[in-house]
Amino acid sequence: MIRVIILGAGNVAKHLYTAFYNQKSVEVVQCYNRKGLPLHPDQKENTIIQDFSALQEADIYILAVSDDAIEEVSNLLPFTNKLIVHTSGSVPMNALANTNKRGVFYPLQTFSKDKTVDFSTIPFCLEAENETDLMLLKELSTTLSNKVYEISSEQRNILHVSAVFVNNFTNYLFSTANDICNEHDVPFEILHPLILETAQKITKMNPDLAQTGPGIRNDSKTINRHLKIITDTTQQELYKTLTKAIQSKYGKKL
Amino acid sequence: MIRVIILGAGNVAKHLYTAFYNQKSVEVVQCYNRKGLPLHPDQKENTIIQDFSALQEADIYILAVSDDAIEEVSNLLPFTNKLIVHTSGSVPMNALANTNKRGVFYPLQTFSKDKTVDFSTIPFCLEAENETDLMLLKELSTTLSNKVYEISSEQRNILHVSAVFVNNFTNYLFSTANDICNEHDVPFEILHPLILETAQKITKMNPDLAQTGPGIRNDSKTINRHLKIITDTTQQELYKTLTKAIQSKYGKKL
Ligand SMILES: NC(=O)c1ccc[n+]([C@@H]2O[C@H](COP(=O)([O-])OP(=O)(O)OC[C@H]3O[C@@H](n4cnc5c(N)ncnc54)[C@H](OP(=O)(O)O)[C@@H]3O)[C@@H](O)[C@H]2O)c1
Ligand SMILES: NC(=O)c1ccc[n+]([C@@H]2O[C@H](COP(=O)([O-])OP(=O)(O)OC[C@H]3O[C@@H](n4cnc5c(N)ncnc54)[C@H](OP(=O)(O)O)[C@@H]3O)[C@@H](O)[C@H]2O)c1
Numbered sequence: 143m144i145r146v147i148i149l150g151a152g153n154v155a156k157h158l159y160t161a162f163y164n165q166k167s168v169e170v171v172q173c174y175n176r177k178g179l180p181l182h183p184d185q186k187e188n189t190i191i192q193d194f195s196a197l198q199e200a201d202i203y204i205l206a207v208s209d210d211a212i213e214e215v216s217n218l219l220p221f222t223n224k225l226i227v228h229t230s231g232s233v234p235m236n237a238l239a240n241t242n243k244r245g246v247f248y249p250l251q252t253f254s255k256d257k258t259v260d261f262s263t264i265p266f267c268l269e270a271e272n273e274t275d276l277m278l279l280k281e282l283s284t285t286l287s288n289k290v291y292e293i294s295s296e297q298r299n300i301l302h303v304s305a306v307f308v309n310n311f312t313n314y315l316f317s318t319a320n321d322i323c324n325e326h327d328v329p330f331e332i333l334h335p336l337i338l339e340t341a342q343k344i345t346k347m348n349p350d351l352a353q354t355g356p357g358i359r360n361d362s363k364t365i366n367r368h369l370k371i372i373t374d375t376t377q378q379e380l381y382k383t384l385t386k387a388i389q390s391k392y393g394k395k396l
Numbered sequence: 397m398i399r400v401i402i403l404g405a406g407n408v409a410k411h412l413y414t415a416f417y418n419q420k421s422v423e424v425v426q427c428y429n430r431k432g433l434p435l436h437p438d439q440k441e442n443t444i445i446q447d448f449s450a451l452q453e454a455d456i457y458i459l460a461v462s463d464d465a466i467e468e469v470s471n472l473l474p475f476t477n478k479l480i481v482h483t484s485g486s487v488p489m490n491a492l493a494n495t496n497k498r499g500v501f502y503p504l505q506t507f508s509k510d511k512t513v514d515f516s517t518i519p520f521c522l523e524a525e526n527e528t529d530l531m532l533l534k535e536l537s538t539t540l541s542n543k544v545y546e547i548s549s550e551q552r553n554i555l556h557v558s559a560v561f562v563n564n565f566t567n568y569l570f571s572t573a574n575d576i577c578n579e580h581d582v583p584f585e586i587l588h589p590l591i592l593e594t595a596q597k598i599t600k601m602n603p604d605l606a607q608t609g610p611g612i613r614n615d616s617k618t619i620n621r622h623l624k625i626i627t628d629t630t631q632q633e634l635y636k637t638l639t640k641a642i643q644s645k646y647g648k649k650l
Contacts, residue, residue, distance in 0.1 A: 232618060251590055252608065257600065259593075265586045291586060300580040301587070303622045303635075304573035308587050309594045310609030311638045312566050317603035317645070319558035326554040332519045332545060333555070333562050334599045336505055339513075340563045341595035345588045346511065349571035354506065355564030364463075364486060368557045376641050381557075383637045384565045387630050391571070 144168050144282050147197065149215060150206035151175035153253040154229050156182070158206060161261045165285045171200050194218050202227060202282060204247060205238075213237045225275050231302040234295040235269050245270035245279055248298060252309055261286040267293035267301065318377055350392075357388035398422050398536050401451065403469060404460035405429035407507040408483050410436070412460060415515045419539045425454050448472050456481060456536060458501060459492075467491045479529050485556040488549040489523050499524035499533055502547070504555060506563055515540040521547035521555065572631055604646075611642035 146168055148155050155173070159181035162168045171189065173181050178192040191197065197219070203226045207215050212228045216239040219226065226238055227245040238244040246269040253259060266283035268290060270276040276292065283290045293301065316337065323330040343352045356364040365385055372378050400422055402409050409427070413435035416422045425443065427435050432446040445451065451473070457480045461469050466482045470493040473480065480492055481499040492498040500523040507513060520537035522544060524530035530546065537544045547555065570591065577584040597606045610618040619639055626632050 232621070250586055252593055252597070254597075254601075254606070257597070263589045263592075265589060267586070289586075289589070291583070293582070293586075297580065297582045299621075299625055300576060300582045303625050304576050304582075304584075304587055305590055306609055306611075306622060306635070307569045307573040307576070308591050310607070310611060310642070311569050311634075312591075312594050313598065313603055313606050313608075314611075314638060314642050314645075315561045315565050315569070316598045317607060319561040320598075320603050322554060322558050322561070326551065328547075328551045328554045328558075329545075330558075331599075332504055332521070332543075332547075333558055335517045335519060335543070336559055337562050337566075337595045337598065338517075339506055340566050341591045343506070343508075343511070344567065344570045344574075344591065345585075347508075349567055349574050352508070352567050353564070353571060354567075355560055357560075357564060357568075367486070367553075368560060371553055371557050376644060380565075380637065380641055381560070383634065384568060387634055388564070388568050390630060391568075 144202065144278070144285075145171050145200045146282070147172045147174065147200040147203045148181065148206055149174045149203065150208075151177065151179045151181055152206065152208070153255060154249070155204075155206035156255075157253050157259050157261075158204065158229075158249075159185070161259075161286050167285050168282065172196075172198055194220050197221070201225065201278060202247075203242075204229060209233050213239070216242070225270075225278065227270075227279065231267075231298055231305065235271075236295070243271055243275055245275050246293075246295070246298065247279055247283070248293070250301060250305065263287070263289070265289040265291055267291050267298055269293060269295060269298070318380065321374075322372065322377065353388065353392060355388070357385040358392045360389065360393070398456065398532070398539075399425050399454045400536070401426045401428065401454040401457050402435065402460055403428045403457065404462075405431065405433045405435055406460065406462070407509060408503070409458075409460035410509075411507050411513050411515075412458065412483075412503075413439070415513075415540050421539050422536065426450075426452055448474050451475070455479065455532060456501075457496075458483060463487050467493070470496070479524075479532065481524075481533065485521075485552055485559065489525075490549070497525055497529055499529050500547075500549070500552065501533055501537070502552060504559065517541070517543070519543040519545055521545050521552055523547060523549060523552070572634065575628075576626065576631065607642065607646060609642070611639040612646045614643065614647075 162170050174191050205228045209230050212233050222241045224242050226242045227247040235244050235246050248267040249264050251264045264287050268279045320330045416424050428445050459482045463484050476495045478496050480496045481501040489498050489500050502521040503518050505518045518541050522533045574584045
């Protein structure tokens with residue numbers, strides 16, 4: 143039985159609590175957050191605390207608080223030599239106070255309030271100062287997922303910037319297409335299957351081999367026609383920048 | 397029974413042939429292509445023709461040939477007043493020779509040679525010159541999919557440019573993240589679940605509501621850290637352009 147305490151009451155804290163809730167081999171002993179909020183409707187009230195001084199013994203303390211609060215909260219913990227981990231993709235492990243044993247327990251996924259998540263498909267990026275702690279974090283992660291990776295703070299940075307490309311920027315492209323469709327009364331949902339297939343495809347083949355379109359074909363007739371259809375200047379700039387980038391990347395190989 | 401003849405032997409022609417192959421209500425009478433290639437290993441040899449003059453009677457002639465060849469091929473057909481359709485997202489219906497009845501049968505999906513497709517999820521965008529032909533195209537599409545839309549040539553243009561954003565440009569972002577990961581020996585596959593979730597999310601919520609990340613948060617500390625991690629200038633420009641676009645789109649609403 144791994145005894146866990148979760149600090150924070152945001153998206154990650156809540157989804158983790160719910161995921162651990164039905165695990166026989168994990169017990170969430172307590173949850174700390176400033177407002178004394180429950181993380182789950184079924185949570186026992188006496189496991190919710192609002193004061194660091196009420197923190198009990200546990201094997202792992204998970205600081206699922208905002209990036210900016212990780213260092214501060216880790217310095218407020220009233221104990222030493224325990225395993226404390228944060229859940230951030232971008233904060234180095236060493237941001238945690240060195241009065242405790244430090245680690246990282248980063249679930250590489252995008253969590254939102256109202257959307258349930260299937261943890262079994264989520265990669266866990268782990269880091270710890272010593273082998274024993276790393277083993278314990280591995281044991282904890284494998285109760286939820288079998289995609290468990292040992293990742294250094296530097297590698298986590300690389301994943302985090304890559305995640306901005308594949309999640310934030312990609313979503314922005316979806317929102318742009320949504321705007322273009324809305325402007326012209328075309329239902330955006332017609333594009334949903336294409337969007338899903340575009341994502342699924344790169345889990346089966348290298349994205350370089352999946353690249354198609356007027357950019358890579360140097361099809362300037364279509365490119366110019368598209369640039370006439372788009373009237374918004376930001377959208378036009380984006381179309382030009384991405385087309386140029388595609389041409390300069392693949393042009394060399396054509 | 398709808399009698400169909402497929403012209404062309406590329407990705408779309410082959411996938412359509414395979415999809416129709418097991419349909420009781422559709423018969424693919426013949427396939428024309430310049431090289432006399434079969435579209436399927438089980439295809440009977442006497443249904444493959446290389447000469448327009450050998451074309452038989454059919455209810456619908458599907459010109460699944462390259463965009464540039466649609467007009468030319470439609471002009472070479474040795475009959476008049478039949479229903480001929482093309483499968484292109486970007487070519488107007490009127491590009492087809494007006495000696496025949498014209499239409500469009502555009503499956504909005506990305507097809508590749510070696511990847512099987514599930515037609516039941518593919519939206520068909522249909523256009524025809526008259527109601528009878530449109531009905532016939534609807535009947536043909538619904539043998540494969542229940543996502544059938546009547547779409548004008550203008551609307552199809554809008555979908556086509558939107559498809560460039562959600563497919564070609566999105567794939568380019570995936571390829572960039574793949575490059576960043578490879579450069580630093582981080583397995584790109586760790587990002588696969590995030591990529592799938594990013595796509596799935598917008599089928600459930602408006603992409604504007606799904607937008608997250610340092611751009612929309614105006615988190616300049618993270619943005620500057622990311623710009624130091626990326627060393628390639630094209631990647632840096634792309635990061636800056638997309639971050640600026642996100643900030644100018646959502647900044648107004650913040
Ligand atoms: N959301 C994601 O998709 C995702 C994915 C992977 C990793 N992460 C990481 O997981 C961590 C938590 O993210 P989240 O999305 O769950 O954030 P969130 O929903 O914004 O919640 C942040 C939590 O931190 C608490 N907090 C902030 N400042 C605090 C302070 N000074 N003292 C005590 N508590 C404080 C907040 O409490 P109040 O409500 O009292 O302010 C809130 O409970 C972050 O490191 C994030 O980078 C997030
Ligand atoms: N691929 C997709 O993801 C996709 C999706 C939706 C719609 N479409 C549209 O579907 C159509 C076909 O695309 P595709 O991907 O199947 O193309 P493709 O794989 O490149 O195949 C094109 C076919 O057209 C034939 N062709 C080209 N010029 C010709 C000519 N002058 N006379 C006779 N045949 C000619 C080619 O024959 P040869 O081999 O003899 O040159 C080949 O069989 C296009 O309009 C495309 O825009 C494609």
